[in-house]
Amino acid sequence: MKNNIIKPSILAGFMELLPKNQKKFDDIVSKIKAVYEENGCEAIDTPIIEKSEVLLAKSGGETEKQVYSFEKGKNKMALRFDLTVPFARYTAQHFDELAFPFRRYQIGKVYRGERNQRGRYREFYQCDVDVIGKNSLSINNDAWVINLADRAFKAIGLTSYKFQISNRKILKGILSELEIERENDVMTLIDKYDKIGEKCFNDELTKVIGSEQAEIINNIISIEGSSDETIKRLSEFKFSNETFIEGIKELEKVTNILSCLGVSSDKFTINLKIIRGLDYYTGTVFETFLTGNESYGSVCSGGRYDNLAEKYTNNILPGVGMSIGLTRLFFVLSEIGFLDTYKANNSLDYLILPLGDTMDYCIEVMNDLQKKNYVATVYFEESTLKKMMIYANKIQAENVIIIGEDEVKNKRLKSKNMKTGEETYINL
Amino acid sequence: MKNNIIKPSILAGFMELLPKNQKKFDDIVSKIKAVYEENGCEAIDTPIIEKSEVLLAKSGGETEKQVYSFEKGKNKMALRFDLTVPFARYTAQHFDELAFPFRRYQIGKVYRGERNQRGRYREFYQCDVDVIGKNSLSINNDAWVINLADRAFKAIGLTSYKFQISNRKILKGILSELEIERENDVMTLIDKYDKIGEKCFNDELTKVIGSEQAEIINNIISIEGSSDETIKRLSEFKFSNETFIEGIKELEKVTNILSCLGVSSDKFTINLKIIRGLDYYTGTVFETFLTGNESYGSVCSGGRYDNLAEKYTNNILPGVGMSIGLTRLFFVLSEIGFLDTYKANNSLDYLILPLGDTMDYCIEVMNDLQKKNYVATVYFEESTLKKMMIYANKIQAENVIIIGEDEVKNKRLKSKNMKTGEETYINL
Numbered sequence: 001m002k003n004n005i006i007k008p009s010i011l012a013g014f015m016e017l018l019p020k021n022q023k024k025f026d027d028i029v030s031k032i033k034a035v036y037e038e039n040g041c042e043a044i045d046t047p048i049i050e051k052s053e054v055l056l057a058k059s060g061g062e063t064e065k066q067v068y069s070f071e072k073g074k075n076k077m078a079l080r081f082d083l084t085v086p087f088a089r090y091t092a093q094h095f096d097e098l099a100f101p102f103r104r105y106q107i108g109k110v111y112r113g114e115r116n117q118r119g120r121y122r123e124f125y126q127c128d129v130d131v132i133g134k135n136s137l138s139i140n141n142d143a144w145v146i147n148l149a150d151r152a153f154k155a156i157g158l159t160s161y162k163f164q165i166s167n168r169k170i171l172k173g174i175l176s177e178l179e180i181e182r183e184n185d186v187m188t189l190i191d192k193y194d195k196i197g198e199k200c201f202n203d204e205l206t207k208v209i210g211s212e213q214a215e216i217i218n219n220i221i222s223i224e225g226s227s228d229e230t231i232k233r234l235s236e237f238k239f240s241n242e243t244f245i246e247g248i249k250e251l252e253k254v255t256n257i258l259s260c261l262g263v264s265s266d267k268f269t270i271n272l273k274i275i276r277g278l279d280y281y282t283g284t285v286f287e288t289f290l291t292g293n294e295s296y297g298s299v300c301s302g303g304r305y306d307n308l309a310e311k312y313t314n315n316i317l318p319g320v321g322m323s324i325g326l327t328r329l330f331f332v333l334s335e336i337g338f339l340d341t342y343k344a345n346n347s348l349d350y351l352i353l354p355l356g357d358t359m360d361y362c363i364e365v366m367n368d369l370q371k372k373n374y375v376a377t378v379y380f381e382e383s384t385l386k387k388m389m390i391y392a393n394k395i396q397a398e399n400v401i402i403i404g405e406d407e408v409k410n411k412r413l414k415s416k417n418m419k420t421g422e423e424t425y426i427n428l
Numbered sequence: 429m430k431n432n433i434i435k436p437s438i439l440a441g442f443m444e445l446l447p448k449n450q451k452k453f454d455d456i457v458s459k460i461k462a463v464y465e466e467n468g469c470e471a472i473d474t475p476i477i478e479k480s481e482v483l484l485a486k487s488g489g490e491t492e493k494q495v496y497s498f499e500k501g502k503n504k505m506a507l508r509f510d511l512t513v514p515f516a517r518y519t520a521q522h523f524d525e526l527a528f529p530f531r532r533y534q535i536g537k538v539y540r541g542e543r544n545q546r547g548r549y550r551e552f553y554q555c556d557v558d559v560i561g562k563n564s565l566s567i568n569n570d571a572w573v574i575n576l577a578d579r580a581f582k583a584i585g586l587t588s589y590k591f592q593i594s595n596r597k598i599l600k601g602i603l604s605e606l607e608i609e610r611e612n613d614v615m616t617l618i619d620k621y622d623k624i625g626e627k628c629f630n631d632e633l634t635k636v637i638g639s640e641q642a643e644i645i646n647n648i649i650s651i652e653g654s655s656d657e658t659i660k661r662l663s664e665f666k667f668s669n670e671t672f673i674e675g676i677k678e679l680e681k682v683t684n685i686l687s688c689l690g691v692s693s694d695k696f697t698i699n700l701k702i703i704r705g706l707d708y709y710t711g712t713v714f715e716t717f718l719t720g721n722e723s724y725g726s727v728c729s730g731g732r733y734d735n736l737a738e739k740y741t742n743n744i745l746p747g748v749g750m751s752i753g754l755t756r757l758f759f760v761l762s763e764i765g766f767l768d769t770y771k772a773n774n775s776l777d778y779l780i781l782p783l784g785d786t787m788d789y790c791i792e793v794m795n796d797l798q799k800k801n802y803v804a805t806v807y808f809e810e811s812t813l814k815k816m817m818i819y820a821n822k823i824q825a826e827n828v829i830i831i832g833e834d835e836v837k838n839k840r841l842k843s844k845n846m847k848t849g850e851e852t853y854i855n856l
Binding site for chain 2: 005006007008009010011014016017018019022023025026037038039040042043044045046047048049050051053054057068069070072073075077079089090092093094097098099100101103104109111113122123131133136137138140141144257260261262309311312313314346348351359360363364367370375376377378380381382391394395
């Protein structure tokens with residue numbers, strides 16, 4: 001009797017990997033996690049489902065449309081769409097029991113019902129670090145979170161990436177100095193610069209603030225060079241606006257501490273066109289691009305904000321954070337071929353193959369290899385050598401040890417490398 | 429201007445931990461994961477949201493009522509309520525690309541809208557291992573999955589637990605031998621034995637099959653002693669039913685291989701009252717109880733099934749699996765005081781405290797300590813020594829290193845242990 005078979009499939013826009021790639025994904029997660037933990041970040045884990053009224057307290061418009069929300073019993077609930085809002089709720093809720101500055105990391109899945117597009121996922125991992133102060137927070141932390149991203153990328157083995165760093169206070173100060181009233185329109189335009197291109201940007205900007213001021217803004221945002229040079233050239237504008245001066249000072253501090261923390265100067269640059277939307281960030285902002293593959297967009301972004309949890313508490317909680325969009329990064333790393341040669345640390349060192357009635361000894365050998373910190377297991381089925389070798393190959397075992405009755409008698413074991421075919425005797 | 433503050437809170441029935449306990453939770457997860465990986469299990473990660481028609485293909489009744497389901501656009505979707513159904517879907521969907529036996533593990537959150545009760549969670553972690561064969565699967569694997577649970581518990585540092593193992597074929601064979609027609613009623617009754625108690629069980633059983641047969645069943649299910657003794661006493665019944673004989677043979681094999689794998693004989697026992705529902709399991713079944721705290725229920729269960737994915741494929745996929753209910757286990761470990769003395773491996777070894785303008789050198793010291801594999805970070809705020817020491821204490825730093833201008837000049841560093849107060853000079 002056959003059942004009615006339901007075609008096994010998942011929803012569109014969800015990433016699901018085969019074991020071979022899952023191993024690589026998990027290896028990357030554990031490397032990022034290790035970097036966060038080695039640097040003293042504290043993990044939190046919040047529910048994926050939250051109360052709608054709490055989760056959506058701040059949002060609206062586009063975000064809210066993308067949220068997965070539903071009811072069960074009398075409760076309206078929704079799936080988290082980022083890790084920041086739940087973190088704000090967490091910090092406000094557990095405020096009295098936390099130590100500030102609170103350096104938390106969280107690696108988890110978030111949900112957005114975005115339009116279905118290649119490389120865009122509706123369930124994706126974010127790997128966030130934020131540092132939150134009570135009333136104040138040193139600018140040192142701004143450099144520190146970028147440095148964590150740098151260490152994470154290094155740990156993964158990435159070499160071609162660049163942090164593009166700015167400070168929102170600089171442009172804000174300039175717009176105020178120039179007495180430009182349509183500040184938000186200008187910022188929005190600069191935010192879109194890369195999307196709309198230089199020509200269109202110039203036309204639009206001139207329409208908003210006139211050609212004279214547009215030229216000044218253009219001169220400023222197109223400054224290029226080393227961080228030191230850029231900061232020097234910005235200072236030469238001699239604007240007296242305090243926000244501007246503070247912005248430059250902060251940016252200078254961030255780049256200095258970055259170097260001090262060990263971030264190579266070819267891994268970051270100042271780019272005043274980095275804005276990151278209008279709502280949230282107030283000082284340092286940064287994005288990260290894979291060099292030569294900038295068109296995939298930023299793979300790690302973040303910045304400084306004045307108050308994490310204003311919807312949930314009257315405490316003033318300034319913070320700075322960064323987020324690696326791991327599912328998207330993994331997609332890009334796959335596209336650009338980086339994963340092809342990526343070697344995960346968690347592969348099977350030894351597969352032990354029993355021939356005849358040798359199971360007990362096979363298990364003994366497995367236990368011994370594991371004591372020596374090898375990943376090892378036994379092929380438990382009764383089978384032919386040929387079938388077992390095909391299996392060993394398919395699961396990408398590094399080595400096999402064939403154990404027949406002779407091996408049990410002589411306690412002399414041969415290990416065969418599955419790539420080179422080389423055979424070596426091993427001692428237990 | 430004050431905002432309208434929304435009280436930060438989460439839904440009832442969700443576990444959320446403070447950093448101190450989260451550290452312990454994560455440490456337990458990483459130990460379980462390490463055991464699974466050292467033994468060659470392959471990780472998979474499936475979406476938390478699945479298509480309703482796929483996820484709910486098999487279920488019905490109680491389970492279906494507990495499922496979180498909703499619609500977005502034209503899609504009906506639901507949150508996974510265990511890791512087994514998504515695994516069955518995964519195995520069927522990716523069948524051609526998998527190597528069998530497929531040993532997969534998955535650690536992830538699942539969702540059930542259960543009645544709100546202390547110690548019952550609506551979002552909880554499961555840590556599953558299953559081995560799936562194509563058409564057949566050796567009984568060795570039944571012992572192997574239990575052995576993995578044993579290794580996981582050992583890794584966590586648990587010493588008081590016991591696996592209660594049975595094989596469904598034994599009772600099935602006996603009921604057939606005794607020509608008892610109301611097989612399901614008897615099995616259901618035995619399944620409820622612990623819940624309803626001996627007296628009530630006997631009364632009910634007598635009602636169903638009469639006192640003579642009830643006595644035989646009672647004699648059989650109350651056999652106690654070592655595994656060898658129990659198997660010997662079962663064999664002495666001399667039933668000729670093949671299922672019965674097969675069940676005993678399998679159970680004997682499982683206990684033998686368990687010993688061979690290194691599971692101590694005081695950690696498992698045969699208990700023929702273990703049934704684990706009627707739907708799914710067909711051979712080996714087991715539950716795990718914390719000795720002296722049996723009333724909390726089983727913290728790890730599993731067993732053998734004939735066909736993993738019959739709803740999704742015509743391939744015959746026998747398997748055996750086990751699941752550690754981690755959120756529940758963590759709750760129980762907290763209740764019984766085990767967590768009070770639990771030491772997580774991921775604590776902060778050094779917190780470096782800057783006094784005066786010594787930040788650059790502090791960072792140098794941090795980098796150096798991290799190269800020596802210590803978890804280290806710098807306190808980045810300008811603050812007083814007193815405030816910094818309170819912070820160090822609150823985040824449970826193991827040691828602090830205070831760096832003032834003298835330390836920068838002399839490169840002579842003192843580390844202070846936060847528990848003992850002991851001070852030692854350290855070399856960089």
